[in-house]
Amino acid sequence: MSKRDNARGIDLRGYRVLLVCNYAPDGLQSMLRFGALMEQAIRETGVAVSVVAPVARFGRIGGRYRYGGWKKWLGYLDKYVVFPTTLRRTASSNDKRCIVHVIDHGNAMYVPRRRTEPWLITCHDLLTVRAALGESTHINPSRTGCLLQQWIMRGLRRADHVACDSSYTRNDWIRLAGKGDAMERSSVVPIALNHPYQQISRVTALIRLAQVGLGKLGERPFVLHVGSNERRKNRKVVLAAVAGFRQKHDCGVVLAGAPLSSETLELAKELGVSGTLTEVVRPDNDLLEALYSMAHALVFPSYFEGYGWPVLEAQACGCPVICSNTSSVPEIAGNGALLREPDDQKGITEDLLRLLEQAPRRELIDRGFSNVRLYSVQTMALNYTALYERLLLETPARIL
Numbered sequence: 001m002s003k004r005d006n007a008r009g010i011d012l013r014g015y016r017v018l019l020v021c022n023y024a025p026d027g028l029q030s031m032l033r034f035g036a037l038m039e040q041a042i043r044e045t046g047v048a049v050s051v052v053a054p055v056a057r058f059g060r061i062g063g064r065y066r067y068g069g070w071k072k073w074l075g076y077l078d079k080y081v082v083f084p085t086t087l088r089r090t091a092s093s094n095d096k097r098c099i100v101h102v103i104d105h106g107n108a109m110y111v112p113r114r115r116t117e118p119w120l121i122t123c124h125d126l127l128t129v130r131a132a133l134g135e136s137t138h139i140n141p142s143r144t145g146c147l148l149q150q151w152i153m154r155g156l157r158r159a160d161h162v163a164c165d166s167s168y169t170r171n172d173w174i175r176l177a178g179k180g181d182a183m184e185r186s187s188v189v190p191i192a193l194n195h196p197y198q199q200i201s202r203v204t205a206l207i208r209l210a211q212v213g214l215g216k217l218g219e220r221p222f223v224l225h226v227g228s229n230e231r232r233k234n235r236k237v238v239l240a241a242v243a244g245f246r247q248k249h250d251c252g253v254v255l256a257g258a259p260l261s262s263e264t265l266e267l268a269k270e271l272g273v274s275g276t277l278t279e280v281v282r283p284d285n286d287l288l289e290a291l292y293s294m295a296h297a298l299v300f301p302s303y304f305e306g307y308g309w310p311v312l313e314a315q316a317c318g319c320p321v322i323c324s325n326t327s328s329v330p331e332i333a334g335n336g337a338l339l340r341e342p343d344d345q346k347g348i349t350e351d352l353l354r355l356l357e358q359a360p361r362r363e364l365i366d367r368g369f370s371n372v373r374l375y376s377v378q379t380m381a382l383n384y385t386a387l388y389e390r391l392l393l394e395t396p397a398r399i400l
Contacts (some may be wrong), residue, residue, distance in 0.1 A: 012047045012276075013048075014097065014387070015047070015096055015097045016096040017042055017047055018049075018051075018090065019099050019103055020103065020107060021053040022035070022054075023056070023079050024053065024104075024363075026067050026075065027067065028104075030309070031104045031223065034104075034191065035053070038101075039051050039379035042384065042385065045381050045385050047388070052086065052087060053083075054086075055082075056075075057077075058078050058082075059074050059075045059078050062074070066399070080109065084112075087100075091117055099118050100117055100118070100120070102116075102159075102357045105115065105156060108153075109155040110217060111155045111158040117266075118392055120162075121156060121163045122163050123170075124169070124306050124326075126169060126173060126176060126237075126306070127304050128141055128149055129149045129346070133148035133149075137232065138231040139232065139304075153176070156173070156177070157177060161186065161187070162185065163187055164189070164388060165190060165191055165307045167331055168310065168328035170186055188235070189387060190374070192376055192379070193312055193316060193377050195313075197285070197292065197317050198289070198316060199318035200289060202218075204290070205290040205291075206294070209287075209356060212287060214280070217252065217294065217328050220276075221251045221256050222252035222294070222296060223238070223252070223296055223299055223352065224253075224295035224296075225238045225298070227257045227258070228258035228352040229263070232305075234301045234302055234324075234343075235255060235385070236264075237301045237342065237344075238266055238301065239253065239268050240271060240345040241301075241352065242273055242276075242299075243271040245353065249356065250353075251296060253384075255278070255279055255280070256283050257281075257282065260279050263310070292314045292316075292319040293318065296355065296367065297319065297320040297351075297355050298311070299348060299352075300311060300322070301342045301343075301348065302324050302342065303324065304326070305324075306328055307329075307330050308332045310330045314368070314377055315369065318368070318369065320355050320364045321333060321335065321338070322338045322351045323337045323340075324340065325349070333371065334374070336368035337364070354374055364368060
């Protein structure tokens with residue numbers, strides 16, 4: 001792609017992109033992977049790129065850091081007291097003009113009031129912001145969390161442009177921004193998978209499962225859910241749908257992600273599926289790939305999502321997807337999934353039964369493969385470089 005193809009002659013080779021990434025000790029693995037993916041993807045377009053992120057200094061005091069208790073406040077010193085100065089210095093320390101790209105809207109507070117370079121923020125979702133404003137998103141932020149979300153919104157409003165992962169999130173942004181130009185200063189840039197998931201053979205999948213003591217999953221079909229115990233992830237409907245499916249077909253259920261809560265375990269017992277339930281805590285990419293490749297289907301009935309990674313991951317691995325028809329999920333799933341109301345347990349059970357038939361199963365898998373191809377790393381990189389050019393054209397003359 002040429003970096004000089006607009007009327008004003010903006011040439012990205014004369015600029016560098018400064019990616020502002022996350023504080024590693026917080027353990028936000030998806031954002032850390034996204035940062036690494038963005039660095040590689042933008043660099044491969046020929047644009048100069050560098051990365052800056054808060055460094056653990058205070059966070060190393062008193063042993064291992066964790067995002068909670070008094071240690072969290074030490075991390076805040078690293079992120080919100082020390083790092084902003086480092087960021088300003090880094091943005092002005094190169095002979096090339098700089099475009100600052102904050103890759104996680106949770107760091108929007110870094111946007112300064114006064115600046116000489118354009119600032120872009122990637123916004124993944126505004127569910128916690130909405131909860132802090134009193135809207136129901138099945139998230140309950142603390143009092144401190146509500147103050148943090150207000151700070152995030154102020155930073156988003158200061159940004160020169162907000163790139164949203166989905167139209168759903170962009171609509172939230174336009175509605176909540178309280179600015180007349182929120183629509184013009186925002187766009188939708190879907191993000192690519194941060195791991196090259198693909199369908200693997202049953203033999204390869206079984207080997208990976210056996211290596212972590214999960215070889216028995218190959219003995220019967222299983223339904224997969226990837227997520228957490230948060231109410232919005234809706235594990236209760238997954239278990240209820242599997243209980244209905246088991247009345248007509250033998251199967252297990254795998255809940256991958258966060259450790260199961262006592263409430264989830266109790267519900268599984270009440271529904272009679274605890275004996276077939278397998279917990280897989282925080283699987284790595286290779287193990288997830290094996291689970292997707294082996295599963296009868298991914299059931300993903302979330303009430304609220306800003307994106308919906310597991311849907312695309314499953315499609316890339318040839319796993320049929322049954323998901324909710326709410327928030328961003330149908331937008332991301334495209335026509336490569338069966339859509340249901342989040343609480344439609346009976347409908348999800350019917351879909352699980354329908355996927356026992358080879359013809360509809362094969363058709364859904366093929367549609368999933370077609371959909372996930374729209375989310376390539378190359379497409380994402382080209383969309384962002386085009387946005388950088390647009391941003392340089394549209395930002396005030398003080399920046400150029």
